[in-house]
Amino acid sequence: MFDLRQLRYFVAVAEAGHVGRAAERLHLSQPPLSRQIRQLEANLGVSLFHRHARGVSLTEAGERLLLDAQDLLAAAEAAATTAQRTARGELGRLRLGFASTALYSILPALVRRLGEGLPAVTLELRELTAEQQFHALAGGTLDAGIVICADPPAPLDRLPLLAEPLVACLPAQHPLAAPAGTTPLPLAALRDEPFILFPRVQAPALHDRILALGQQAGFTPRLGQQGVQMQTIVGLVSAGLGVALVPASMAGLRRPGVCYRAIEPAGLDLPTELVWQPAGLRPVTARLIELARAAVAG
Amino acid sequence: MFDLRQLRYFVAVAEAGHVGRAAERLHLSQPPLSRQIRQLEANLGVSLFHRHARGVSLTEAGERLLLDAQDLLAAAEAAATTAQRTARGELGRLRLGFASTALYSILPALVRRLGEGLPAVTLELRELTAEQQFHALAGGTLDAGIVICADPPAPLDRLPLLAEPLVACLPAQHPLAAPAGTTPLPLAALRDEPFILFPRVQAPALHDRILALGQQAGFTPRLGQQGVQMQTIVGLVSAGLGVALVPASMAGLRRPGVCYRAIEPAGLDLPTELVWQPAGLRPVTARLIELARAAVAG
DNA sequence: CTGCTTCGATACTATTTGGGTATGGCCATG
C-alpha cells in the first residue's frame, strides 16, 4: 500500500505540473521524486500522470486521486492536532459536580473562566451533595467536584476556593430582621426559633458546625423543617417556618421575604473546595485545576 | 509527520491491547513494533498508551486518535480503489451523443448493457446530428457518438453497430398503404408524392442516398416539408403532408396513422456506427467500445 | 533538418530507516 509521504509528493507534482519544479518545492532533488511517483503508480497499479515534453499532467485517475489525497492529508493533519489538543486537555468533556451553595459563590466565575480558557471543552455540570461527589470521583464518573465544609476521603486532593462566614437568615417580618450593615445578631436571640437545616446525612460537617455554634451561644438549636438544597432552605425561611444559618454568599440569592444578618459569635469561615482524584488524572481535569488555582490567586 | 504504516501499527496495538499480541497479528516481531509506536508518540508529541504490567491501554488522546486513524485508513483504502476503478473506466461520467434514429434501434440495448456492465458510470446522453457529434468529439466535449449513414472525418475511429434498409413511410390512408409483409413497393409509384426529408446540411449522406434511390427508380423526388428529427418526419407523414424513406427500425416507433413498406429497389443498407476520437481515449470510453463490440458480436 | 534546450528516466552510490535477535527491567501474582 502507499504512504502519506508518497501522497504528499504526488500532490506536489500534480499542483506544480512539473516533477523538477515540485522537487524544488519539496526541498528534494528530482530523481528520487520521479522514482517515488513511479512507485506510487506501481503500488496502485494505475498511471497517474501523462508525461510530455514540458512537464506532466494528470490522468483521469490522477485527478480523482488528487482530490482524495488532499482530503486525506488534511484529515491526517487534523487527527494529529486533535490528539495533541486532547492530550493537553483542550478538547473533550469535563464532568464537574458542585454543591448547591457554589451556584451563589464561586461557580459562575469558574464556569466563565472555563469558557474563556478552554472553549472546546464541553462542560457537564451536576448538582450533587458532597457525599455523592466523593462517590462519583472514586468511581471515575466525575472529574472534579466543588464541596462546602466537607472532608474528602483519603485519596482525593483538594484546593480551597473560598471561605465565608455563616449568617443568619430570617423571615423579613421577623422582629429581629434588620437591614444589612447593622450590628451583628447575638445568636442567643434565636434560642426559641426552629432551625431549618439539611438532613445530617447529606452534609454532616456543616450540620454539626451549625449545632456547635448554638452550643457556643449557650443553647441547643431546635430543629424545624429540613431541606436538601440551599434554595429550599431559604424558601422555607421566607415562608416563616423558621430561621437558618447559611453561607454568606447566599445573600446573593436576594429572595424576597428574607433578611440576612451577621451573627455573634461568628465562628470559623466555611471552606468551599475543589476536590478531585489525583490518580489517573485526566488532562482536562488538570487544566481545570490550573484555572481554579489561577482564579483563587488572581 | 507520521505515516500510514505507523497508524496501522497503532490501530493494531490499540485493538489488541498488547504490543506482543499485535506484533503477531502484523507478522512482525515485538521490538520493532514497540519502537514504531514510541516513534509515533514522539512525532505527535503525545503519549498514546499507558503501559502496565499485563499490556497497554489507550490514553485519552489515544482513544481520540484511534477513531481518526480507523477513518483515515479506510479513506486511504477507498481512495486507492477509487483511483483504480477510475483508471479501469468503471467510475465517472460518459458523454454519449446519438442521432435520433438510434433511439429506435441500437441505443436502448446499448444503454441497458452499460447499466449492467458499468453500474457506477453516469451516462450523459445527448441527441445530436452527426456533424454536431463530430465537432464535439474533436473538441473533447463528447466521449463517443452514434451516427447513421455519415462519414466521420479522418481522426475518428468507428465501429459499425448495425445496418438496415430504407423503407417507405406512408400515411395510413394513402392508396399505396398496405400491411407489412406484402410485396415491396416499387419506388417509382411515389414519383408524384412530396418527399419529407432532413435539411441536407444536417445529414448530407443520408439525404443524397435517398435522392439517389429516386434517380435509380427513374425520377427526381419532389421535396416537401423538412424535419430535423426522425419523430418529426414520421409525424409529418402521419399528418398526410407527404411520404418519407426512413430506416427500417423506425417501424418500431408504431406511430398511429402511418404505414411502413419495403421498397424496390432496396438500395444499400444504412450503417449506424459508434464513432470516437482514438487520441486521448478516456478509459470509460474504451469500456464503452468493448461493450459495444460485444453487443455487435453477441 | 539539425543542433539546442528542457524535462523526465535511469544507473550507481551513500545514508537513513525499518526489522530481527538477544537481553534487560518493571510490575503483578502466587
Add this chain to the structure above:
DNA sequence: CATGGCCATACCCAAATAGTATCGAAGCAG
C-alpha cells in the same frame, strides 16, 4: 520472595530512500 509476563533497549543486518551524474526523448529555432 521468587516467578512469569510484557514492554523497552542494544545491537546488527537488510531494505528503502536520497543524492550525483548521465541518458534519452520531445519540442523549437535557425
